Amino acid sequence: xxxxxxxxxxxxxxxxxxxxxxxxxxxxxxxxxxxxxxxxxxxxxxxxxxxxxxxxxxxxxxxxxxxxxxxxxxxxxxxxxxxxxxxxxxxxxxxxxxxxxxxxxxxxxxxxxxxxxxxxxx
Numbered sequence: 001x002x003x004x005x006x007x008x009x010x011x012x013x014x015x016x017x018x019x020x021x022x023x024x025x026x027x028x029x030x031x032x033x034x035x036x037x038x039x040x041x042x043x044x045x046x047x048x049x050x051x052x053x054x055x056x057x058x059x060x061x062x063x064x065x066x067x068x069x070x071x072x073x074x075x076x077x078x079x080x081x082x083x084x085x086x087x088x089x090x091x092x093x094x095x096x097x098x099x100x101x102x103x104x105x106x107x108x109x110x111x112x113x114x115x116x117x118x119x120x121x122x
Contacts (some may be wrong), residue, residue, distance in 0.1 A: 039117070069085050084102055
């Protein structure tokens with residue numbers, strides 16, 4: 001996977017590079033690069049939709065978006081993001097401190113994971 005270089009020193013365990021290496025082995029670096037660009041755009045959009053839906057108490061939408069984002073995050077090695085998405089998906093969403101904390105974690109992990117991926121595919 002010589003075309004990708006991820007700096008995970010500061011944010012260890014946010015991106016599991018072995019997953020990306022396996023994808024490259026399976027479908028090639030060019031395809032992975034294309035898919036990562038799509039994932040980055042999709043992740044950003046879904047994170048915003050989750051936050052917006054949560055703010056408007058549309059919890060079924062929160063659950064669906066968290067499920068979809070979590071699945072994509074797992075596919076592209078964003079393992080910590082996947083974990084928080086699963087916590088949001090499987091929780092019974094309603095406004096409380098636990099859920100507020102998970103939404104905040106989602107924002108942070110999404111931003112940091114995407115920064116690492118963007119740097120890696122330049």
